[in-house]
Amino acid sequence: MHNFSLLHDDIMDGDTERRHRPTAWTVYGVGAAILAGDALLMLAQDLLLEGPAPQGLWASRCLSAAVQRLIAGQGADLAFERRDDVTLDECTQMAGDKTAALMACACSIGAIYVGAPATLAMGLAGFGAHVGLAFQLTDDLLGIWGAPEVTGKPVMSDLRARKKSLPVVAALTSGTEPGRELAALLATPRALTEDELARGARLVAAAGGRAWAEAEADAALALAGTCLAEAGMPEDVRAEFAHIAEFITARQW
Template sequence: MTDLDVSLDHRSAREVLDWSRAGVDPALRTAVDRLPDSMRAIAGYHFGWWDEHGRPTGADAGKAIRPALALLGTQAVGGAVDAALPAAVAVELVHNFSLLHDDVMDGDTTRRHRPTAWHVFGVNPAILAGDALLTLALDVLAGSGHPNAQEAIRVLSSAVQRLLEGQSADLSFEERTDVQLAECVRMAEGKTGALLGAACAVGALYGGGRPDQVEHLRSFGERVGLAFQFVDDLLGIWGDPEVTGKPVYSDLQNRKKSLPVVAALTSNTPAARELDSLYHAEQPLTPTDLARAADLIETSGARSWSQARADDLLVRAREHLRAAAPSERAALELDAVARLATHRDH
């Protein structure tokens, strides 16, 4: 038996994520070991495997939601999970490429309770390390020898293009005062939904799924991804720093045009007008300003609206999951992971 063998009973979401991390990490480390030493040092630090001096640590490596979706996508169509390891590794590499770049662009100095890679190694080295992870992801798929590797590369590359478009829109929002809610949702669909959808799709491809199964599982993942972003944006305002690894009100401090913020700003309420004045003031926001901004977002109804949208997206995701006709255990576990992603503590 291997680390990726499972029992007959379906597991909780936490058990699935632990299983995914335990099974994928050795293959992920093997892939990262192929990087040039300078890139490997930064990547390993970012993954939490060692400190800036290369000394092993037990730092948080993340939740491993995307590789879990890839592995479960394979199981859902009746495929062998071990054969899907390249798919799971590839989506985790792409996700962490985006995190390395996001931290630079957002100026975030903390991730997973540690200084971000750019804060330790510098901006340019962190950008290059992100580039290295992206090219490594495609190399892992190309070198897998799987008959569907070429299609998986196409699916993942398309998702990366959508992710980049979403990130570009997110950055442009920082300079604008007229961001509309519909375009903010489209941004999140690309920035977050696309990769979760691709994770499910490449997993299904590596499991030998039918085209209709691949597409339904992709749609499932995309909707879970958008719901995940709604919840993540709520955490960016009200999340517990002990859970998120970021300061309280971190998104407000950065004046991010996140989903609940834009929902509040476009709500045509008194709270919206006061929030607009706060958000677009020239002076830095004080702790009192940040607390007031959070209160205004809640008063506008944007906090409850965001959670309701996440709940609705989960319902729609389940419809696509059923349409994919997955194996019973994989369906239960995919649903459990989706529920965890959309109902984190906040």
């Protein structure tokens, strides 16, 4: 399911590269990439419904609920591009829909499919939701301060595209002087220069956007750990999940 959304996501964002590899639409064309995304989504649903009843059906509905939230989040993300009054609450809600719902589903759908106890499935879903939010916050931080050789994207790519990412919205809504300067900078009616981008990044930090996002990511990661601890799983399995969470939220500047 991640692949389905990525295929469509890359087209919407016009991304030509992901994880250092050319995106599908640049290689096979937009039409084929849309179709491949549709096909993966339908195949995933069909595969789940082929499974044992009633768990296959539960897993299928878990997936479709997650995809519906993913779509709502992606739609909000697109709409935000044309708005300059996005609140931090709206932005966090969007990240919860776009990323956290998908991760919650990915982490719990296996347990649901095999009919694991509700405590375990719910614990894994909670873990995934919190890790998803921590991941989005980290990804947004890397979108400004990440090294291109790590992110596979140009330096300060999110600022360049004037994305309403979480640290940026936190800065813009901070009510601080650097926040107001950032708003003025992002309203410049032409492409920003490298110097202006560097100043933008400094303003996000000065307005508290960077520290806020880092603290939120840490808090989300801690909550993820709590969910995991309460899910009732063997210690070695728990350690593996915890390792994955740390890996995907590691900040490599």
